[in-house]
Structures are given as structure tokens and as C-alpha cells.
Amino acid sequence: MPYRAPVSDFQFLLDHVVGFSDVTATERFAEATPDMTQAILTEAGKMCEEVLAPLNRQGDLHPAYLDNGVVRTSPGFADGYRAIAEGGWIGMSASQEVGGLGLPMSLTTTVNEMIASACLSLQLSPLMTQGQIEALEHHASDEIKDLYIPKMVSGEWNGTMNLTEPQAGSDVGALRTKAEPNGDGTYSITGQKIYISWADNDFTENVCHLVLARLPDGVAGTKGISLFMVPKLIPDADGNPGERNSLRVVSLEHKMGLHGSPTAVMEYAGAKGWLVGAEHGGMAAMFTMMNNARLGVAAQGVGVAEGAYQHALAYAQDRKQGRAGGSGTIIEHADVRRMLTTMKADTYAARAICLMNAVAIDMALATGDAVWEARAAFLTPISKAFGSDVGCEVSATGIQVHGGMGFIEETGAAQYARDVRVATIYEGTNGIQAMDLVARKLMDGGEAAFRLLDEIEQGADAAKATHPELAGAVWQSAENLRETTEWLVAQQDLNERFAGAVPFLRAFARVLGGYVYLKSALAGDASRQRLATFYIKRMLPEHTGLLAHVREGAGDLMSITADDLAA
Amino acid sequence: MPYRAPVSDFQFLLDHVVGFSDVTATERFAEATPDMTQAILTEAGKMCEEVLAPLNRQGDLHPAYLDNGVVRTSPGFADGYRAIAEGGWIGMSASQEVGGLGLPMSLTTTVNEMIASACLSLQLSPLMTQGQIEALEHHASDEIKDLYIPKMVSGEWNGTMNLTEPQAGSDVGALRTKAEPNGDGTYSITGQKIYISWADNDFTENVCHLVLARLPDGVAGTKGISLFMVPKLIPDADGNPGERNSLRVVSLEHKMGLHGSPTAVMEYAGAKGWLVGAEHGGMAAMFTMMNNARLGVAAQGVGVAEGAYQHALAYAQDRKQGRAGGSGTIIEHADVRRMLTTMKADTYAARAICLMNAVAIDMALATGDAVWEARAAFLTPISKAFGSDVGCEVSATGIQVHGGMGFIEETGAAQYARDVRVATIYEGTNGIQAMDLVARKLMDGGEAAFRLLDEIEQGADAAKATHPELAGAVWQSAENLRETTEWLVAQQDLNERFAGAVPFLRAFARVLGGYVYLKSALAGDASRQRLATFYIKRMLPEHTGLLAHVREGAGDLMSITADDLAA
Structure with a gap:
């Protein structure tokens, strides 16, 4: 069922509903002209339709797997990742000083949604990298910024978030991973992390792990936590990937969905790390990353809802049944019409809320106005929870529209529901x-x-x-x-x-x-x-x-x- | 996570809420004394806890598969099926004249719910057989009744329902399967049927297919449809399984859940069949079967909700996290408490509605009163849709209670949600x-x-x-x-x-x-x-x-x- 990017909806929401003209009126985002906006929506939409959507089922049928300690990814994912990177979509909101495009989060949110519609399991990788770029921009030393961010913007390297430990889920403060100073400005990181999305792959030349750990003098709870950059391959003097760091993928999880996205248990055994931000200031940096990721997860939910909606609509327009009037397809039935309209209506509402949120983030950044900052902060949990709930509900209704075929995996309707299920859980449960x-x-x-x-x-x-x-x-x-x-x-x-x-x-x-x-x-x-x-x-x-x-x-x-x- | 049969809830609902005393006051159901009721709840509960619940994950991990035309079932399912048959649970509401126990549907519904909690994919087999027994009791000739029903009550043979065809889903009247008279009172059945649950297995000595087909003079639509008994092995003169009939399992579906239940595409190639009920009267017989099955599916939804609830509750009581008061487990958190209470509350409400429905069925049968009949008919779609919706919603919340672990298949939380998903679809979508x-x-x-x-x-x-x-x-x-x-x-x-x-x-x-x-x-x-x-x-x-x-x-x-x- 070919995916069609909802470009006209985005354009309408930006132009008439969410106040995007406020954003483009600022000096910071003056480059986001109407022509530029249209070009972005069109180009990203085209990539999603033509390059990424065909990969979605591959990820489900051929999950990522661990092969002698190396993660092998699903067929075509390497090409898909390259297309995302080459389009400039990973760093589109990163500032131009670090190689990004400096575009508003409002536009990045539209692109993230489209990529999520097309192939959620692959999209999670650039989403994690975007969060890491933002955390580094705000908190890392210039040295770390200069070394890592351009490589992530280009897609040569990718980024991960390492928060959770077996005994510390939503309660991050309970973490036990240790960071010991090596005396040379670096740290030795030891501990186990779980639920690490895209912890490894076979298509980027390095993987950059941001890891929360406790310094020897870190107090218990969240106030004693620091953040470290722990690369898979330690960059040499020229910034090229060098010596292997003391970290490994222990295992990959068997998940309900998102099979194309490897979810790892990671072991850090005295791995070399560099402090990001202040000692014991890890939570502040992590929150930067999480806030970005929360809006990203919201867009994932909306994206899957859109994909599931289009999939169900195509089925309903094609499936002949019963004595309903008109075309004789099930879309003529009032209850099928109700289901489809509900799906469309909620997808659009959730999309608009995400964009309102993104506009507030952009305005806060462009103006420094505390009122915009407060609005962005207020809307973030709403976007995340409602967006992901809508993803689950719309994809469940999508199964229902398919009738018996909805329960059969070949149709793809069930995959949307299985894949998106984690969006209500990760980056902070709803x-x-x-x-x-x-x-x-x-x-x-x-x-x-x-x-x-x-x-x-x-x-x-x-x-x-x-x-x-x-x-x-x-x-x-x-x-x-x-x-x-x-x-x-x-x-x-x-x-x-x-x-x-x-x-x-x-x-x-x-x-x-x-x-x-x-x-x-x-x-x-x-x-x-x-x-x-x-x-x-x-x-x-x-x-x-x-x-x-x-x-x-x-x-x-x-x-x-x-x-x-x-x- | 061990399942514990909710015997005290059943007992309370029967005694105080759903009017079961009206049923036991009738002559027909006088044998269902309080002692008998208690014995049934306790014995069935024990079987579910000890024999069936341990099989549930096996069905998911080791799906039924097709091996040279023969369906091989999941490990332990043969033993589980035998336990259900030997307990007398298949024919508990079949009349005593045909070898059943003649017990009220109210009690059968409690037992069906418990078996569904313990192992939904296996439970679907006896549920289909129960529906077939009831259809035969009401519509078949004495010869067919005497030959087939005792074998199904004993569990030696099992029954299936063959309604759906690729072009005829909810619109049964569009079916194309043909029945040609052979001139000897038998018919030759030709056509393809899909979504046939438990169409074959490796633990009953015969499989009895009830098949909807159209006689040569059958008009278009539902009024031209007749019902046929088409056994896998044609009974010989002594009623023992004899010659192989011209039917076969073409393939099994890959489904979102219920992996332990084989769902087949069936090919009938001039298979020998016997008419059940009147010519062109197939829909009436099928509705008997479907109405029974609809309440059965409702109980499936409630059963899975109960299983998912107990599973989530055990996790919440065990999982330590955060600074909540008391035990320090997540059950102390208000939102987790809200989720669990909502799960329990809806499971109980749906269970009670199913039992109200069953009581109405029992009263209609015992008294012949049209008011009870109308109530049973009115409550059936409510039970089916609400029961199965509750199954989906409660199992989704169960995943949520588990946090990140909910998305990992090893915990079993996701299986409940995947398995029950079909209940909102089959036996007539919600x-x-x-x-x-x-x-x-x-x-x-x-x-x-x-x-x-x-x-x-x-x-x-x-x-x-x-x-x-x-x-x-x-x-x-x-x-x-x-x-x-x-x-x-x-x-x-x-x-x-x-x-x-x-x-x-x-x-x-x-x-x-x-x-x-x-x-x-x-x-x-x-x-x-x-x-x-x-x-x-x-x-x-x-x-x-x-x-x-x-x-x-x-x-x-x-x-x-x-x-x-x-x-």
C-alpha cells in the first residue's frame, strides 16, 4: 500500500493553524521562506514515499540480529539511512555553526513524522542522533562539539541514549553505572544499560553513546548523575575512528514490534568516556535530549497513525462487500466511514498539537521569551502522550477496518500497531x-x-x-x-x-x-x-x-x- | 506468572448480581445446586491453573504448523485438550440425551472464561466444538446427532465452522461454495473457505466441518445457503473414522497472535457432506452456532483481560521503583493504581454482562419465555463487542503497567494483547x-x-x-x-x-x-x-x-x- 506524504495537510497547518508565520518572521528562522518550506516538504515526502516506505515490511520480516557481537541490520536499511543523511534531514535543526541547516523544529517535526510513517524502525536511529546533537550543542565542550556533531549531522556516525538500567527504569536516579576519573581528563565507565535503541549497526563507521553514570563523589539519586560521551571506536588524533572501546552489545531484545530497530543490552567494562556538561549535571543534559526526543516520539505516533490510516483507507476503498450503496466497497458503510473519519480526525489533531509544540520551541529559541518556553514545556508531555496514544488507537482501528485480514500479518496492518506500541512507553511512559x-x-x-x-x-x-x-x-x-x-x-x-x-x-x-x-x-x-x-x-x-x-x-x-x- | 482462577468473583456474581438463582430454580437446571456450582468452579479453575496456563507461552513460541498436509500442534496442547475433554467441559451445556451434562450456559461461560485466561489459542478449539454441538442439537437429523455429538462431547472428534470465503467476509451471502446432490442423500461440496480455526490437529481422531454452501437451486444471497456436515474422515458403518474425504488444509495463516491456534485455508474438492437442517436453511443453523460463539468470544475477551490483569498486578507488586510510599513497589504510584483498578473494574463489568447474557439464555431455554429470549438476543452483541474490547484495552494497559518490559516478548504481557486482538473481529466484527x-x-x-x-x-x-x-x-x-x-x-x-x-x-x-x-x-x-x-x-x-x-x-x-x- 504505497504511502503518500500528507504535504498539503502540513502546508495548511503551518499556514493557517499553528502560527508558523511567527517563526519565519524571526531573524533566526528568516531562511525558512515559503519556497524553502515547500521544497522541504516535497523533497522529504518524496524520499519517504519512494525510498523508505518500501523498507518497512523488510524490517519486520528480517529483524536486526547479533552476529558475533556485531549488529546486522534489516535489508535495505543501510541505503535508507544513507538517503536520510544525504538529504540533510538528520541535522536540519542543528545550528549552521556545527554543520546543520539551522531550520525550525516545526519543519523537522514534519520530516520526522513522514519518515516515521514510512519506516518507524529505521527512523528511530536519526531521531536518537538528533537528540544527542541537541544535547551536545547545549552542554558539551567545544572540543567535543567540533569532533562529534559534524560526523553525526553527516550521518557518518550515529548517536544513542543510555539511561535505563535493569533496576532503574522511570526512576533514573537509581542508576548504578560508575564513572572513575582516569587522571587524564577522561573517565572509565562501567555498568550495564538496557533498552538501547540502535546501539550498533553495520552502516555507520562509529556509534556515539551518551551514557549516564555516577562519579565517585556523586550523591545518591538524580543529583549525583553525570553524562559521558562514550564512542564505540575512540577517535584518533585526526578525529577518525581508532581503537575499539571497552563496550559491547550483550544481546538484542525480542520485541512485540519495531523488529528493524535493534534494542540492546549494553555492557560498559571500563570504557573510555568524556564528560559532557558539568560534573553531576547529567540530568540537565539528559533532559535537553529527552525533551527533543519526546516531541520526536509524538511525531512517531502521528506518523504511524498516518501510515495506518492510509493503509486502511486504501483497503476500504478497494474491498467490495455487502449491499452498501455507491461503489459497493466497504467505505460506503456508515460504521467503516465512522472508523476512517475518526482515524483521520485524530491523526490531524495530534499532528497539529505537535506542530504547535514545535512552533513554541522555535519561538522560545528565536526570541528567548519565557512565555514561549513555558508553552513549549507545557505542550511537550501532551504531544508525547497524545501523539503516541493516537498512534496506538488509530493503528488498532486500522486493523479493525481490515476485518479478518487485519489479524493476518501479510497485510501490514498489524505491524503498524505492533511497532508503535512502544511509543507510549519509551522516553518516559505516558x-x-x-x-x-x-x-x-x-x-x-x-x-x-x-x-x-x-x-x-x-x-x-x-x-x-x-x-x-x-x-x-x-x-x-x-x-x-x-x-x-x-x-x-x-x-x-x-x-x-x-x-x-x-x-x-x-x-x-x-x-x-x-x-x-x-x-x-x-x-x-x-x-x-x-x-x-x-x-x-x-x-x-x-x-x-x-x-x-x-x-x-x-x-x-x-x-x-x-x-x-x-x- | 501463575494464573489464579477468580472463583470468588464468579460465585459472588452468580449469587448476588446476575440472577443465577432464577436459573437454578427452574426444573431444567435443578441439578445445578450450589454444591455442584462450587465444585465446577473449583475443578475447572484447578485445571486451568495447573494444566492449561503453563501451555500458553508454548503456543506463542511454537506455533502450529503444516507438515505434509497435517497440522502439528504446539507442545503440550494435546495433553491440554485431553484435560478439557476429560473434565467434561466441552459438552457441559449439551443436553444429557446426547451425552452432555445439561448444565446452564451461565456455568459454561465461567469455565470458558477460565480456559481462555489460561490458554486462549487452545480454548478456541473446544469453543468451536461447543457451537457445533449446539447447531447440531437444534437442526440436525437424529442420525447425525447420534453419530457426531457424543464423539464431540467426549473430545474424540472436534468441530469447526466454515463460513468465510475470500470474497465473502462479513457478507456471508456472497459465498460461492457449491453443494451438488449425489443422489444417495449425500452431497458433493466444492469450494474454498478461509479463517478456519482449528481446521485440523494431531490429537483428535476426526475433524467435523460444518460448511455453508449453495445448492444448485439456491437463490443468491443468504436465503440460498445450506449447511453441511463434512467430516475429515468419513465414518464407516460402525461410526468409526474411515475413508479420507476430499478436503485439505491448503495453508495456515501467519497471524498477529493466537499462534497456537491453526487458522487454515480449506479446500473442499467434491467432499462428501450431509445436509444439516432444511435445504436453504443454512443461515438459521449458522446463527445458532454464531450466537453461542459470540458469547463464547465475549468470555474470551474477559478471560484474556483477567489473565493480563493478574499478570500486570503481579509485576506491579514486585517491581520496586521510585520514591513512592509503603512497599516501594510501583503499585504505590497513583497512576499505576489507576491503571490496575481500571483494568480490574472493566474486567468485572464485562464478566457480569456475559453472565447476565448467559442467564437470559438459560432462562429462555428453561422457560420458553419470549421476554428472556429477547433479552438474550439483545445482550449478545453487547457482550461480544464489549467483552472483546475490554480484552484489548485491558491487555494494552497491562503492557503499559510493565513499562519497557511490556514491549519485550519474554514477559508475556504483549502476548495477551496480540492474542486477544482477533476477538474484536471474528464471529462478526464489533x-x-x-x-x-x-x-x-x-x-x-x-x-x-x-x-x-x-x-x-x-x-x-x-x-x-x-x-x-x-x-x-x-x-x-x-x-x-x-x-x-x-x-x-x-x-x-x-x-x-x-x-x-x-x-x-x-x-x-x-x-x-x-x-x-x-x-x-x-x-x-x-x-x-x-x-x-x-x-x-x-x-x-x-x-x-x-x-x-x-x-x-x-x-x-x-x-x-x-x-x-x-x-
Whole structure:
């Protein structure tokens, strides 16, 4: 089922919904002209359609495997990776000083989404590298920057993130990997890391591991953690890959999906590493990388949703069945129409939220304005959790549209669902995202949240003249959300917030979606009006049940005992 | 992770919630005494815990495969099947005249659920056989009954359902398989069937295929279809398996899950068959089989939900992480608690709805009362769709509780999700179930629905004295549902109903769940009160958003064009 890049949706969202013109009006991003934007969308879309999409099934059928300590990748992945690198897509948001294109994250997000639609398991590799580039840009010494970033931007080397250990998953502070100073400015890294995506491959000449470890004087918990660059091959004096470092891939995991992406257990046995950022300042650097990666994972979810949607739509347009009118294909059935429209509607809403998030990141960078920074920080957990949830839900519905064929692997519908399943888990589970949203991201007294809600209500007020019904529904949803947000902010006991964190995040995404669709209806053609009507009337009402859940707080939840659960 | 049969939940539901005492008060089911019920739950539970649960992972790791035309089954499945047969569990609801135990479907449903929890892929085989036994009991000649049913009850032979053809999925009427009279009372069956579960195995001495086919004078569509018994080995004069019939397994499918259950493409090349029921009366017989199977699939969904829940709970009780209070395990975190409680709450609600459905089936059979029959018919699509949806949702949440480990196959969490995925599809997709509910099952003007709603409101009224808050919420939800049901019944254009069929079915299940929990709170201990409060306050409110969707009707949905979707 050939993938077709949704270029016109991106263009419409950038032009009319997410405020991309604010970004291109800044000095920093002045180069991102309309022509440039169009060229990027078209070129990246073409690569995804022609080069990457044909690889997707190969990754599932022929997983990466470990061969005498070397990871062998799926057929065609080396070529796919080269195409991504040569297109300049890895470093498109890296600054020009380090060899990147210095383009806005808004555009990188569109490209990342398209690559994820085409071949998620391969896309994870450049995504990890992008995160590492950003962490190095912000925290590494000039020496490390100059040595590593250009090689990663060019795709000659790739980057990985090493956080998790068997006993330390979401609780990174529990990690045990040690870093001992060697006395020459380097460190000796010893420990085991798990869930290392693309820890090795057979198509880049070096692999650069960013590893969290504890120095001898590091205190317990996250405040005693430092970050180290630990390359697979130690660069020689000329910056070329030299001596083999003391690290190895112990094993690869057997996963539910994403078979083309090797997920490794890594062993560091006194491997040579270089400090990145301050001693004991590893978490700050890691958060830079994770925040980038979180928006990246959000785009993965949206990308897979788009792929699964197109796949299901093509099936529904082709599959003849029953006595429905018109073409006689199942798309004429009301329930199939409902499924497809729901898939499309949520994919678009999630995409728009990711782009709003990216615009906020770009504006924060271009203006230094704390208000934009706060908005970017507030939207990141929403993008990540909602984007990945939508990926799972849309791909599940895609299976359903296929009927019996959905359960058969040959169709490819199931692969989307299996592949994307990890997106709700990695880079912080969606539960962690929701807790971050209701705790840390409301520490400003809800200011960032209320600014968003003000904007939505003002937008709805302005739309009432032309779209009274839709505008009224969106305004009311924002007002409902405001009341619950006020209630949340007033809760001092964090468990009162945590108990409803996940439904709150989803309700916020639903209301943001309503705003997105209202703007689309204002600027769009009849087709966009119809989709907006569908979303606002049928999907937006979900928020009331979710908010009811949130308002219950912790009380009856935390009164449920372990014995109750085991009964 | 050892499975523990939820015997006390079954016992409580039968005693206090679903009206099982009405069943045992009938003459037909007088043998189902409390002692007998307890013995059945305990014995079946023991078999599932000790014999079947250890096989589950084997089926996933070592799928059934085709070996020179013979299906080889997963390690241990032959022993598991023998244990099920020897326990008498295959024919427990078959009448005593044909060698069954004549026990209520209410009890069979509990046993089917437990077997599904323990090993879904194996359970599908006896489930298909149960459906066939029931179809034969109602529609076959005495000769066929006497020859086949005792062998199926004993487990010596097994049964399959052959409906689907490549061009005829949900639209059975499009089938092309032909039946030509041989002139000796037998027929010659020719055609290809797909998705045949347990079409062959290496542990029963014969396989009995019930095959839908069209006689030469059969009209197009479902009214021209007849049903045939087509055994793999043709019974000789003594009823022993004799000559090989002209049928074969062409291939087995590669599926997302349920690897232990062989799903075959079957070729019938002039195979000898015997008519079951009237000429051109195949659909009636098939519906008997499908209705039984639909409740069976519902119990599969609940069973997998229970298995996935127990698996996740054990992980959460064991996994130490973070600075949560108490034991230091992740179960102390509010969001993990929310996930587990949601899983448990929905599993219990879906189980209760299945048992309400089974009680209605039993009462219809025991009393011949059309009101019970209508209730059974009304509840069947709700049980099937909600039960299987809950299976998918709970197993997805189970993955989430496991964090990164959920994506790794070794833990088994992913297998639950992959295996149960087909339950929303087979025996009529959940979309088909919902369409059946809002069309055929409302053809009585909504009488069956309104009787249920009356019962809920009366129950809520009676509970207001002791449980004012919970009773009030449940009463209001039933009233909301009543208004929307009235609106649906008034719609003459079926598309107005179909557009919201799926959300309507789910809303109905949500409200039935509220009633189940209210009854549980009235009769149960503090633990059941807490779970009821959680469900009614946090999960029941979902119905309002769903009903809003239903009330939109078809209008804006059917106005969305194929071009809109492809845009």
C-alpha cells in the first residue's frame, strides 16, 4: 500500500493553524521562506514515499540480529539511512555553526513524522542522533562539539541514549553505572544499560553513546548523575575512528514490534568516556535530549497513525462487500466511514498539537521569551502522550477496518500497531508524561495552561459570528477545562493531581484538538469544515467524562488497597 | 506468572448480581445446586491453573504448523485438550440425551472464561466444538446427532465452522461454495473457505466441518445457503473414522497472535457432506452456532483481560521503583493504581454482562419465555463487542503497567494483547455487532432495551436509601441512555442508527456496568464498595460523550466524501 506524504495537510497547518508565520518572521528562522518550506516538504515526502516506505515490511520480516557481537541490520536499511543523511534531514535543526541547516523544529517535526510513517524502525536511529546533537550543542565542550556533531549531522556516525538500567527504569536516579576519573581528563565507565535503541549497526563507521553514570563523589539519586560521551571506536588524533572501546552489545531484545530497530543490552567494562556538561549535571543534559526526543516520539505516533490510516483507507476503498450503496466497497458503510473519519480526525489533531509544540520551541529559541518556553514545556508531555496514544488507537482501528485480514500479518496492518506500541512507553511512559504535566508543568500556578485556554476562548469568541455552533462548543470545552485546571492547581497533595493525570492530559489534548479544528474550519475549504464538524460534535464531548474522572481526585482511588486489587 | 482462577468473583456474581438463582430454580437446571456450582468452579479453575496456563507461552513460541498436509500442534496442547475433554467441559451445556451434562450456559461461560485466561489459542478449539454441538442439537437429523455429538462431547472428534470465503467476509451471502446432490442423500461440496480455526490437529481422531454452501437451486444471497456436515474422515458403518474425504488444509495463516491456534485455508474438492437442517436453511443453523460463539468470544475477551490483569498486578507488586510510599513497589504510584483498578473494574463489568447474557439464555431455554429470549438476543452483541474490547484495552494497559518490559516478548504481557486482538473481529466484527444491536435488536421498538433500563432504574431507586450517590448516578445514566434509545428507535433511516452504533453499544455496556456495580455495592463487602465507587464515579461518566456522538446521527458523517478522506 504505497504511502503518500500528507504535504498539503502540513502546508495548511503551518499556514493557517499553528502560527508558523511567527517563526519565519524571526531573524533566526528568516531562511525558512515559503519556497524553502515547500521544497522541504516535497523533497522529504518524496524520499519517504519512494525510498523508505518500501523498507518497512523488510524490517519486520528480517529483524536486526547479533552476529558475533556485531549488529546486522534489516535489508535495505543501510541505503535508507544513507538517503536520510544525504538529504540533510538528520541535522536540519542543528545550528549552521556545527554543520546543520539551522531550520525550525516545526519543519523537522514534519520530516520526522513522514519518515516515521514510512519506516518507524529505521527512523528511530536519526531521531536518537538528533537528540544527542541537541544535547551536545547545549552542554558539551567545544572540543567535543567540533569532533562529534559534524560526523553525526553527516550521518557518518550515529548517536544513542543510555539511561535505563535493569533496576532503574522511570526512576533514573537509581542508576548504578560508575564513572572513575582516569587522571587524564577522561573517565572509565562501567555498568550495564538496557533498552538501547540502535546501539550498533553495520552502516555507520562509529556509534556515539551518551551514557549516564555516577562519579565517585556523586550523591545518591538524580543529583549525583553525570553524562559521558562514550564512542564505540575512540577517535584518533585526526578525529577518525581508532581503537575499539571497552563496550559491547550483550544481546538484542525480542520485541512485540519495531523488529528493524535493534534494542540492546549494553555492557560498559571500563570504557573510555568524556564528560559532557558539568560534573553531576547529567540530568540537565539528559533532559535537553529527552525533551527533543519526546516531541520526536509524538511525531512517531502521528506518523504511524498516518501510515495506518492510509493503509486502511486504501483497503476500504478497494474491498467490495455487502449491499452498501455507491461503489459497493466497504467505505460506503456508515460504521467503516465512522472508523476512517475518526482515524483521520485524530491523526490531524495530534499532528497539529505537535506542530504547535514545535512552533513554541522555535519561538522560545528565536526570541528567548519565557512565555514561549513555558508553552513549549507545557505542550511537550501532551504531544508525547497524545501523539503516541493516537498512534496506538488509530493503528488498532486500522486493523479493525481490515476485518479478518487485519489479524493476518501479510497485510501490514498489524505491524503498524505492533511497532508503535512502544511509543507510549519509551522516553518516559505516558503516565510519567501526565504526572509531569499536572505537577511540574503546573508549578507556575497554571499560567501556561491558562494562557492557552485564554487563546482558545478568544479564538472561539472571534469565530462565533461565522461558526456559532462549533465555536460555542469549543469555547465551552475550554471553560470546562479551565475549571478543572483551577481545581488541580489548588490541590497541594500531589496524589490528588496524579490520580487523574492521564485523563486530564487527554482532556487537554481533546480541547486543543477542538481549537485546531475551529481554526481549520475558519481557514479551510468545505472538506476541512466537514472534518471539523465531525471532530467537534462527536469527539470533543469525550472531555466531559474525562474531567469528571479528574475531579474525583485521589480519595477513592488510593483507598483501594493492594488486597482489593488481589481479591 | 501463575494464573489464579477468580472463583470468588464468579460465585459472588452468580449469587448476588446476575440472577443465577432464577436459573437454578427452574426444573431444567435443578441439578445445578450450589454444591455442584462450587465444585465446577473449583475443578475447572484447578485445571486451568495447573494444566492449561503453563501451555500458553508454548503456543506463542511454537506455533502450529503444516507438515505434509497435517497440522502439528504446539507442545503440550494435546495433553491440554485431553484435560478439557476429560473434565467434561466441552459438552457441559449439551443436553444429557446426547451425552452432555445439561448444565446452564451461565456455568459454561465461567469455565470458558477460565480456559481462555489460561490458554486462549487452545480454548478456541473446544469453543468451536461447543457451537457445533449446539447447531447440531437444534437442526440436525437424529442420525447425525447420534453419530457426531457424543464423539464431540467426549473430545474424540472436534468441530469447526466454515463460513468465510475470500470474497465473502462479513457478507456471508456472497459465498460461492457449491453443494451438488449425489443422489444417495449425500452431497458433493466444492469450494474454498478461509479463517478456519482449528481446521485440523494431531490429537483428535476426526475433524467435523460444518460448511455453508449453495445448492444448485439456491437463490443468491443468504436465503440460498445450506449447511453441511463434512467430516475429515468419513465414518464407516460402525461410526468409526474411515475413508479420507476430499478436503485439505491448503495453508495456515501467519497471524498477529493466537499462534497456537491453526487458522487454515480449506479446500473442499467434491467432499462428501450431509445436509444439516432444511435445504436453504443454512443461515438459521449458522446463527445458532454464531450466537453461542459470540458469547463464547465475549468470555474470551474477559478471560484474556483477567489473565493480563493478574499478570500486570503481579509485576506491579514486585517491581520496586521510585520514591513512592509503603512497599516501594510501583503499585504505590497513583497512576499505576489507576491503571490496575481500571483494568480490574472493566474486567468485572464485562464478566457480569456475559453472565447476565448467559442467564437470559438459560432462562429462555428453561422457560420458553419470549421476554428472556429477547433479552438474550439483545445482550449478545453487547457482550461480544464489549467483552472483546475490554480484552484489548485491558491487555494494552497491562503492557503499559510493565513499562519497557511490556514491549519485550519474554514477559508475556504483549502476548495477551496480540492474542486477544482477533476477538474484536471474528464471529462478526464489533462493528457488525453494533449494527445488529441498533437495527435488528431494536426491531421490537426497543422493548428489550427498555425492560433492561426499567430494571436498572428500579434497582437504582431501591438502592437510593443506602447508597444515594452511587444509585443517583446509575439512575441518571440509565435515564440518559433511555432518551437516546428512544431517539434511535424513532430513526427510520438505518444509517442514522448505524453512524452511532458503536458508541451506543459501548454506552449501553457502560450503563449495564453501573448497574452491576450498584448491585455489587449493595451485597458486597467494603472492598466491593470501593471498586463500585471507582467505576461509577470515574468510568460511568464516559457514557455522556458516547451518547452525544450517537445523537449526531448520520448527517455530517455521511456527508464526508471519499475525497475528503483521501485529501
